[in-house]
Amino acid sequence: MASFKGIDEFQQKLAYDGFATALLPPEVVEKLRGLAVEAFAEEAAGFQRAKPSAQGFPPRMEWHWASEGTDGKTVFKEAADVLSQYLPNFNLVAAKFIVATGECRPEDARFHQDFESPNVPLLATATALLPIWPLAFPEKEGNLEYYTWDDLMASKKVDATQVEEILAFSRVHRYVPGEAAVFDGKLFHRTQPFSEFAFASEKESEPLSKMRVLVSYYFAQLPPDNVWEGDVRKTLASQGAPIP
Numbered sequence: 001m002a003s004f005k006g007i008d009e010f011q012q013k014l015a016y017d018g019f020a021t022a023l024l025p026p027e028v029v030e031k032l033r034g035l036a037v038e039a040f041a042e043e044a045a046g047f048q049r050a051k052p053s054a055q056g057f058p059p060r061m062e063w064h065w066a067s068e069g070t071d072g073k074t075v076f077k078e079a080a081d082v083l084s085q086y087l088p089n090f091n092l093v094a095a096k097f098i099v100a101t102g103e104c105r106p107e108d109a110r111f112h113q114d115f116e117s118p119n120v121p122l123l124a125t126a127t128a129l130l131p132i133w134p135l136a137f138p139e140k141e142g143n144l145e146y147y148t149w150d151d152l153m154a155s156k157k158v159d160a161t162q163v164e165e166i167l168a169f170s171r172v173h174r175y176v177p178g179e180a181a182v183f184d185g186k187l188f189h190r191t192q193p194f195s196e197f198a199f200a201s202e203k204e205s206e207p208l209s210k211m212r213v214l215v216s217y218y219f220a221q222l223p224p225d226n227v228w229e230g231d232v233r234k235t236l237a238s239q240g241a242p243i244p
């Protein structure tokens with residue numbers, strides 16, 4: 001159970017920067033890792049599989065959405081319950097494994113907002129990304145690049161054609177086991193580029209070798225009469241999520 005102080009600091013950071021980290025118990029993450037091994041080595045049932053249909057994502061990326069009444073849903077829920085302590089006014093809308101293999105060149109991954117629709121306001125949605133594999137991420141590959149609200153304002157002062165200079169304002173969150181990166185649905189972010197060998201295990205036989213596996217959770221505040229719930233559901237459904 002996260003301490004009240006930890007949760008308080010988390011919420012201040014999420015509001016101020018649009019980005020914060022939340023801690024999960026090792027046994028919860030371990031179960032998700034076990035589920036990933038089952039799902040990707042043995043094609044476990046209970047996932048709705050999809051691939052990004054738009055450009056701007058690593059070329060070999062797959063999405064495995066947890067669907068109703070399966071192990072996937074139950075195991076995913078344990079971590080979601082911990083995250084809900086950090087996000088008490090939010091509802092979980094969908095969850096998935098994100099699996100990337102191969103390489104991702106800088107031009108492959110595009111900075112984007114998870115909930116781009118103008119109907120979705122700031123602080124209404126949150127994405128949590130939890131690293132599952134590898135156990136230790138490379139320092140400069142496959143992590144998460146993002147702009148805090150302040151970084152974004154600062155980058156706007158630079159000539160829009162100077163891509164390198166604008167990129168210099170972005171930050172990198174290095175994935176650490178047991179730590180979820182949580183960010184506002186309006187925060188610009190992308191996958192840090194990676195080479196084909198970035199996630200290879202020492203032992204080739206390792207079931208998740210050469211994969212980068214994350215779990216992503218999508219949360220939204222859904223007060224009565226809000227104007228964004230439809231757009232949140234539509235965005236996730238368009239990515240293959242089992243949304244009623």
Ligand SMILES: [Fe+2]
Pocket residue numbers: 112113114189
């Ligand atoms: Fe995203």
